[in-house]
Amino acid sequence: MIVFLRAGGQLRAMLRPDVDHYTRKVEIDGEKTVGEILNYISLDTAHVALIHVDGRMKDLSYRPSDGQTITLQPPVSGG
Amino acid sequence: MAYGSASSRGLAGTTLRINLTTGEIRKYPTDEKLMREWFGGRGAIAKILYDEVPRDADPLGPENLFIISAGVMSGCFIPAGAKIGFGSISPLTNGHGDSNMGGHLGPALKFAGYDMVIMSGISPKPSYLFIDDDKVELRDASRYWGMGSLECEPVMKKDLGEDFEIATIGPAGENGIRFSCITHDFGRQAGRTGQGAVMGSKKLKAIAVRGTGGIKVHDLDKLTEHVTAIIKRTQTHPNMAPWQKYGTAFFIDWSNTNAVLPTRNFQTTYCEDIAGIDGEALVEKCLITHKACFGCWMNCGKYTKAVLPGKQTVYLEGPEYETGALCGSNLGMTDINQVAYLNWLMDNVGMDTMSGGGVVAFAMECFQRGLITTDDLEGHTLNWGSVEDAEHFIDMVVHRRGIGEYFSGGTKRAAEKIGRGSERFAMQVKGQEMSGYDGRYAPGMLLSYMTCDIGAHHNRSWTITVDMAEGREKVEGRAKVVIYLQHIRPLFDCWCICRLFWGELDIEPEEIVEALNYITGWDIDTAEAFKTSEKIWNLVRCHYLERNRANGRTFDYPPARSWEDKIPSGPGAGKGLTKEQIELMLDEYYAGRGWDNDGNPSREVLHDLALDFAADNVEKIGLLGKPLPNGIPAVRGERYKPKAF
Numbered sequence: 001m002i003v004f005l006r007a008g009g010q011l012r013a014m015l016r017p018d019v020d021h022y023t024r025k026v027e028i029d030g031e032k033t034v035g036e037i038l039n040y041i042s043l044d045t046a047h048v049a050l051i052h053v054d055g056r057m058k059d060l061s062y063r064p065s066d067g068q069t070i071t072l073q074p075p076v077s078g079g
Numbered sequence: 080m081a082y083g084s085a086s087s088r089g090l091a092g093t094t095l096r097i098n099l100t101t102g103e104i105r106k107y108p109t110d111e112k113l114m115r116e117w118f119g120g121r122g123a124i125a126k127i128l129y130d131e132v133p134r135d136a137d138p139l140g141p142e143n144l145f146i147i148s149a150g151v152m153s154g155c156f157i158p159a160g161a162k163i164g165f166g167s168i169s170p171l172t173n174g175h176g177d178s179n180m181g182g183h184l185g186p187a188l189k190f191a192g193y194d195m196v197i198m199s200g201i202s203p204k205p206s207y208l209f210i211d212d213d214k215v216e217l218r219d220a221s222r223y224w225g226m227g228s229l230e231c232e233p234v235m236k237k238d239l240g241e242d243f244e245i246a247t248i249g250p251a252g253e254n255g256i257r258f259s260c261i262t263h264d265f266g267r268q269a270g271r272t273g274q275g276a277v278m279g280s281k282k283l284k285a286i287a288v289r290g291t292g293g294i295k296v297h298d299l300d301k302l303t304e305h306v307t308a309i310i311k312r313t314q315t316h317p318n319m320a321p322w323q324k325y326g327t328a329f330f331i332d333w334s335n336t337n338a339v340l341p342t343r344n345f346q347t348t349y350c351e352d353i354a355g356i357d358g359e360a361l362v363e364k365c366l367i368t369h370k371a372c373f374g375c376w377m378n379c380g381k382y383t384k385a386v387l388p389g390k391q392t393v394y395l396e397g398p399e400y401e402t403g404a405l406c407g408s409n410l411g412m413t414d415i416n417q418v419a420y421l422n423w424l425m426d427n428v429g430m431d432t433m434s435g436g437g438v439v440a441f442a443m444e445c446f447q448r449g450l451i452t453t454d455d456l457e458g459h460t461l462n463w464g465s466v467e468d469a470e471h472f473i474d475m476v477v478h479r480r481g482i483g484e485y486f487s488g489g490t491k492r493a494a495e496k497i498g499r500g501s502e503r504f505a506m507q508v509k510g511q512e513m514s515g516y517d518g519r520y521a522p523g524m525l526l527s528y529m530t531c532d533i534g535a536h537h538n539r540s541w542t543i544t545v546d547m548a549e550g551r552e553k554v555e556g557r558a559k560v561v562i563y564l565q566h567i568r569p570l571f572d573c574w575c576i577c578r579l580f581w582g583e584l585d586i587e588p589e590e591i592v593e594a595l596n597y598i599t600g601w602d603i604d605t606a607e608a609f610k611t612s613e614k615i616w617n618l619v620r621c622h623y624l625e626r627n628r629a630n631g632r633t634f635d636y637p638p639a640r641s642w643e644d645k646i647p648s649g650p651g652a653g654k655g656l657t658k659e660q661i662e663l664m665l666d667e668y669y670a671g672r673g674w675d676n677d678g679n680p681s682r683e684v685l686h687d688l689a690l691d692f693a694a695d696n697v698e699k700i701g702l703l704g705k706p707l708p709n710g711i712p713a714v715r716g717e718r719y720k721p722k723a724f
Contacts, residue, residue, distance in 0.1 A: 006317040008585055010544060022317050046547055049333035050358075052321045057329070057359050071317045075337075076330045076400060077541050077582040 002027050003037060003064045007072040014043050015072070023069075034070060035060030049075040088297040089151040089598040090114060091189045095215060097208070099281050100141060100200030104215050109194040115601065118573035118608075119194065120150035121177045122615045124166030127197065128175055129622050129693070138170035138273075139255055139280035140201075147188070147196040147286070150575030154186030154294050154373070155598050156306050158313070158586065159577030161185060161372035169272040170257040170280075171434070171489050172510045172534040174623035176272030179572050180246075181372035182264035187244040190290025202282035209239075210288045220284035225250060227427035228262035229395070231285065239287055246286045249429020251477050252279035256487045258434035258512070262426055266380070266396025267372070270431035272511065272533050297600035305594055310376070313584045319377065322583060323369060326379040327400035329358030334404065338651025339516045339524070339543055342408040343463055344440035345506045345640060348517045349649020350408035360415040361398065370396060377579065385419035387466065395423040398432075401537075404515030405436030410443065411463025420466055428477045434489060437512030438476065439469050441490040441505055450497055455482040503639035509534035509623075518637070519646055520654040521546040523557040526664045529635045530561065532619040538578070540564035554660045558667035562716030566612040573612070613715060614688040617672075617680050621693040624679065624702045631678030631702075635665060673711030675704035684711045 006022045007015045017024045026041060038045050038060070050073040051058045064070055094109045117126045124146045136142035146166045153160050163185030169176025188196075191212050198208075202217065205224040209216045223231050228249040235245050245263065252259035252275035259275030260268045269275075278284075296302055313319060321329065331353065334340035338348045354360065361383065370380035384394050398406065398418050406425070407418040425435045445451045446461035453460055457475065461468045475483030485496040490512055494505035506513045511534025518525025523542030528535035540561045549556065567588060571578040574595060580586045588605050596602060624631055645655035669676055673684030681704035685694040697703045 008317045009583065012317075012585075022315075044547075046337060047544060050321050050325070050329045052324075055320070055324070057321075057325070071321065073318050073321045073329075075333050075544060076327050077544070 001030065001066045003067070004069040005037070005041075005072060006069060007074070009074045011047055011072055011074045014047060015041075031063050033060060034058065034062050034064065037064075047074055048072045088295045088600050089155060091149075091192050091194045091294060093192050093194065095193055095196040097196065097198045097217070098200045099198055099202040099206070099217070099283065102202075102217055104217070106215075114151060114194070116611070117615065118150070118570070118611055120148050120162070120164040120179070120575045121166065121569055121572040122611065123195065124148050124164060124177050125175055125615050125619050125622070128166060128168060129618055132168055134625050136168060138168040138173060139276065141199065143168045143277060143280075145198045145274075145277050145281055145283070148575075149185040149188045149194060150573055151599055152595060153575035154189035155296060156302055157374065157576055157594050157598070158306070158309060158580040159372055159375040159377070160575070161374055161577060162572070162575035163188065164572060164575060165261060165269045165274040167274060167277040168626070169511075169533065170255075170276045171273045172623075173626055174509065174533070175619045176274065176533055177572065178261075178269040178271040178274050179575065180261065180263055180267045180269040181375075181577060182244070182267035183373045184244045184246055184263050184286070184288060185575055186373045187288040187290045189294055190292050191288055192290065192292055198281065198283070201280065205282050205284050207235075207285040207287060208283065210286075210290075212289065212291055223247070223284050224253060228429045229265060229423070229427045232262070232265060235285060235287060240289065243287045243289045245288075247429075248275040248278045248284060249427055251429040252276055253284070254477060254479060254487070255279060256430055256477060256479075257492075258431045258438065258489050259429050260431040262429060266426060268426070268431065270433060271536055273431075275429050296598045298597045302594060302597035305590070305597060309580075309586060309590065313580065313586070314376070316584050318583050322377050322379050322579075325358040325362060326381050328361045328381070328398060328403050330400045331403045331407070332357040334516065335408070336650065337543070337547070338520045338646060338649055338654065339518075340408050341404055341440075341506075341513070341515055341517050343411050344409060344444040344504060345513070345517050346444065346504075346644075347648045348520065348646050348651045352413040353408070355413045356403060356407040356415050356418055361403075361419075364415050365419050367394070372577065375577065377584075379579065383419055385416045385423055387416050387420050390420060390466075393420060393423040395419060395426060397426075398422040401515045402432040402436065405433050405440070409436055409440045409515070410469060412466070413464060417464075417466045421469060424470060424473060428473065430473075430477070433514060434512040435473070437506055438486050438490055438493070439472060441493065441501075442472055442486055444504055445497060445501055450499055450501055451482060457481065503643065505638050506640070507535055508637055509634050511535050516541075516543060517646070519641060519644075519656055520551050520651040522551070522554045522656060522660065522664060523561055525637060525641060525656065525661070526557050526561050526668060527564070529637055529661075529665070530565070530668055532565075532616055532623070535637075539568055552654070554656070554664050555667070557664055558671045559717040561668065562671050563718055565616060566609045566716050569615065570608055570612050573615070609716070610688070614690060617685060617688055617690055618693055620680055621685070621690070621697050624697055625700060628700060628702070631674070632665060632669070632676070633678075635678055636661070670707070671712060672715050673707060675707065677704065679704035681706055681711065683707070684715070687711065
């Protein structure tokens with residue numbers, strides 16, 4: 001299964017995009033949660049403040065479907 | 080008539096000086112040298128306050144100045160060039176104070192032809208400043224005096240016209256509550272350092288501005304090309320859509336998960352009922368629509384309503400993160416409607432929701448510990464999670480009834496009155512209440528509060544992700560990051576543009592400086608920008624020492640809870656700092672700034688920043704820093720890139 005992860009700010013560097021400036025393509029075996037996917041690519045989930053999929057907020061337990069794009073947002077840097 | 084600026088573009092050209100005691104209004108050409116050397120906004124405010132306000136002036140007296148300053152980028156074609164700064168000697172901290180707001184007032188002031196308004200004296204009767212392009216008047220505000228901020232603005236718009244931009248104070252400012260704010264655009268606040276109290280002390284209820292002119296820029300073609308590229312890039316940025324949907328409120332849950340969310344007056348950092356007050360709850364239960372400031376396409380503002388049984392349904396902007404934390408978990412609230420209602424209440428009475436939340440939380444803990452009782456509260460209780468209790472207490476504070484008088488000066492003054500150990504959990508530094516992050520498991524954040532030039536505040540330096548990346552129990556090395564952030568972040572408050580495009584959408588400082596040069600015709604680089612910001616920081620420090628007459632280090636400590644109490648619950652349970660770690664951070668910070676170990680700037684660093692006049696002044700009172708054994712660092716503050724980069 002393939003999912004696309006997008007991130008900006010300091011998360012972008014941690015994500016190491018390979019599709020475009022913000023996006024990384026990740027291939028995984030079978031269904032996995034967002035938390036498991038981030039663990040698989042060694043991205044510390046503590047740096048993720050918000051997970052956004054199709055305009056909806058999700059959490060680390062969300063299981064994306066094949067081809068889905070998951071946007072990861074870092075915390076607000078203090079207003 | 081207003082004066083046009085001949086050389087520096089980006090300026091409106093005219094500065095107003097108003098003596099509120101006599102009613103005299105004078106127009107001067109804007110001092111371009113001041114703008115160039117101090118960058119307008121916060122920088123110009125700092126220099127004018129330093130030069131003109133007597134060191135023994137009462138912050139709420141006639142000698143204090145109240146300055147409004149729209150920076151050189153406000154109102155220009157630049158992302159979110161919407162800000163306007165307010166400054167005076169702070170009645171909370173007794174030092175330089177400045178605060179800013181978004182909305183539309185800054186651009187309107189520039190469009191009317193004015194860069195700054197400098198007000199002195201005290202009006203003999205309630206008045207408001209009326210600006211309609213060239214027409215500038217002080218008008219009678221008796222009809223508006225006593226109105227809540229959110230009530231007053233629509234009334235004034237009805238009286239003057241919908242196209243007037245209006246900023247008001249509420250009863251808190253009128254009554255001299257030292258953490259009063261200024262409100263504009265139904266929910267944009269200049270909240271910090273008690274600027275609303277200074278307005279109130281001057282009997283100035285409101286500012287109403289209509290501007291129909293424009294602002295000349297140095298190179299419109301290059302500015303347009305440059306900013307258009309920025310706009311296109313940010314439109315596809317991954318952070319844009321979530322920001323547009325949730326604003327800053329989504330961050331509550333993250334803070335809770337990562338053990339920095341102040342809960343029940345910073346007793347712990349974990350709120351068990353977070354789902355009721357987080358960003359998703361706000362969107363689901365309260366959101367009406369989105370809202371943006373002038374020149375912004377992020378629309379992070381949220382128009383909402385709060386519906387609570389037994390209360391009138393109220394409409395407001397917010398709660399944003401800080402209010403959500405400090406009037407939510409920090410007061411033991413569990414429902415977003417409670418938080419939104421308290422947000423509306425504090426906005427309307429005109430008190431800063433951050434300091435206001437801190438003051439109510441401190442009082443609730445005093446009640447929890449039996450330091451104040453129902454006898455002190457007119458028969459009421461003051462329990463965690465009770466909107467009714469909080470509302471009654473706020474009314475006591477706003478009207479300075481009974482024990483409310485103690486709290487009208489903020490937590491530090493209240494603790495000095497209450498005593499009995501309450502000082503250790505009065506969560507403030509230099510008299511200003513902490514923002515919505517607990518620093519016990521984020522040492523750089525605590526150092527940010529301790530060393531902030533206007534009292535505890537997050538927007539000068541925010542380091543929590545740095546703390547996470549570098550090790551949350553490690554204090555070494557934090558100082559250089561804090562100093563760097565204290566240089567870059569206040570630049571936005573000088574230029575009066577929103578910081579979020581840098582912080583959240585990856586616009587680099589170099590890109591902003593490039594736009595600044597296209598607007599003004601200046602030729603500066605980021606190194607000069609940072610050094611100017613450092614100059615402002617050091618001047619404000621000297622000003623604080625000159626007014627408060629003790630070694631700087633004595634003012635830089637947080638309350639003892641910060642090292643005496645470990646976090647008792649949640650993911651940060653058992654974590655905390657020692658006093659020795661706090662001392663070490665201060666040692667590193669002072670050395671990194673070129674200050675001596677007493678926290679006083681040395682002549683060498685002040686000379687390097689062209690602040691010899693300030694060195695002479697602090698030397699006269701015995702507070703010039705001793706020379707550093709190895710000289711001052713060549714670069715103060717280090718541009719931070721986390722290890723992951």
